Amino acid sequence: MKNKAVLFIIGFIIWILLGWPPDVQHVIAGIPAAAVVAFLTGDMFARRPFRFGNIIRYLWFCYYVPLFLWECLKANIDVALRVLNPRLPIKPGIVKVKTTLKSDTGLTFLANSITLTPGTFCIDIKPEKGILYIHWIDVRSKDINTATQLIAAKFERVLKRIFD
Amino acid sequence: MSEIIGYIFIVIGLAFDILGCIGLIRLPDVYNRLQATTKCVTMGTCSILFGVFVIKGFSSTGIKAILCLVFLILTAPVAAHALARGAHASGVKLWSKSVCDMYEQDKGEGKR
Numbered sequence: 001m002k003n004k005a006v007l008f009i010i011g012f013i014i015w016i017l018l019g020w021p022p023d024v025q026h027v028i029a030g031i032p033a034a035a036v037v038a039f040l041t042g043d044m045f046a047r048r049p050f051r052f053g054n055i056i057r058y059l060w061f062c063y064y065v066p067l068f069l070w071e072c073l074k075a076n077i078d079v080a081l082r083v084l085n086p087r088l089p090i091k092p093g094i095v096k097v098k099t100t101l102k103s104d105t106g107l108t109f110l111a112n113s114i115t116l117t118p119g120t121f122c123i124d125i126k127p128e129k130g131i132l133y134i135h136w137i138d139v140r141s142k143d144i145n146t147a148t149q150l151i152a153a154k155f156e157r158v159l160k161r162i163f164d
Numbered sequence: 165m166s167e168i169i170g171y172i173f174i175v176i177g178l179a180f181d182i183l184g185c186i187g188l189i190r191l192p193d194v195y196n197r198l199q200a201t202t203k204c205v206t207m208g209t210c211s212i213l214f215g216v217f218v219i220k221g222f223s224s225t226g227i228k229a230i231l232c233l234v235f236l237i238l239t240a241p242v243a244a245h246a247l248a249r250g251a252h253a254s255g256v257k258l259w260s261k262s263v264c265d266m267y268e269q270d271k272g273e274g275k276r
Contacts, residue, residue: 020227076180076207079200083187092196093264108242115241116206121199122241123248135195135248142264 004042011037060161067158068113075118082137093139094123095147097132099156106163113155120151170219177211180204193259194251202244209236 011034019026082089097114101107104127111122111132119137126132134151141147187200213229213236220226 014231017227017231020222020224072203072207075203076183079187079203080180080183083183083190083200088190090191090196092193092259094195094258095264111245112238112241115202115244116237119199121195121202121248122245123195123252135199137196137199139264 004038007042008034008038057162064158071117078118091138094135096144097134097148097152099130103163106159110159167219170215173215174212177208180208194256198244206240
């Protein structure tokens with residue numbers, strides 16, 4: 001029940017933002033729409049809704065966003081330089097990375113962050129073993145521990161505090 | 165003033181989009197092409213949308229642009245992930261000069 005309520009609030013906020021500026025008719029129409037969506041898909045949305053009440057997690061999330069944007073910008077400049085270089089300096093390969101995150105949301109965010117950061121992107125996850133398969137455009141190390149340090153460590157530290 | 169800043173964001177975004185497309189043509193195989201397109205095109209399009217937000221402010225258009233930006237950041241990597249996994253599952257080989265393919269090795273171990 002609680003995760004349906006959380007999804008109802010989020011859905012209602014998005015409804016209002018889509019129909020900005022809000023007027024009475026629009027808001028009234030939004031209540032049943034958000035309620036239907038929350039009733040149908042609430043159970044899929046969050047398994048542990050009590051975590052939404054924890055303020056410290058939001059603060060860590062605020063720290064995570066600029067970190068992520070900075071890495072994203074570096075990624076773009078990196079790829080742009082590789083593409084524009086006439087010799088095309090790439091050395092691609094698929095490596096394995098370990099992770100200690102357990103929750104689905106945490107793993108999703110980790111995979112998305114890895115995809116949007118320099119030269120790496122996530123191909124598959126094995127949650128039961130805690131292994132991610134990463135395609136790396138410039139393989140610097142085939143060893144699983146070194147690769148984990150280079151690719152995932154800086155996000156994992158923060159994401160662990162947000163989602164686990 | 166906010167218009168000038170917005171246009172700067174839009175121009176940067178267009179530049180990144182073009183670089184992503186050049187990468188799509190120049191890089192050798194599916195996986196490397198996905199690298200270029202996900203990163204540059206996500207960033208470029210987000211930059212264009214942010215530019216629209218800066219020009220329009222908290223109006224109807226500006227807020228929709230911000231919503232699109234958030235959804236794009238959340239979904240673009242997932243799409244790339246699905247494409248790459250599908251390509252690997254259907255047997256698309258890595259580029260001949262690739263260094264290693266641990267995914268293929270582990271799949272082989274699973275079958276035995």
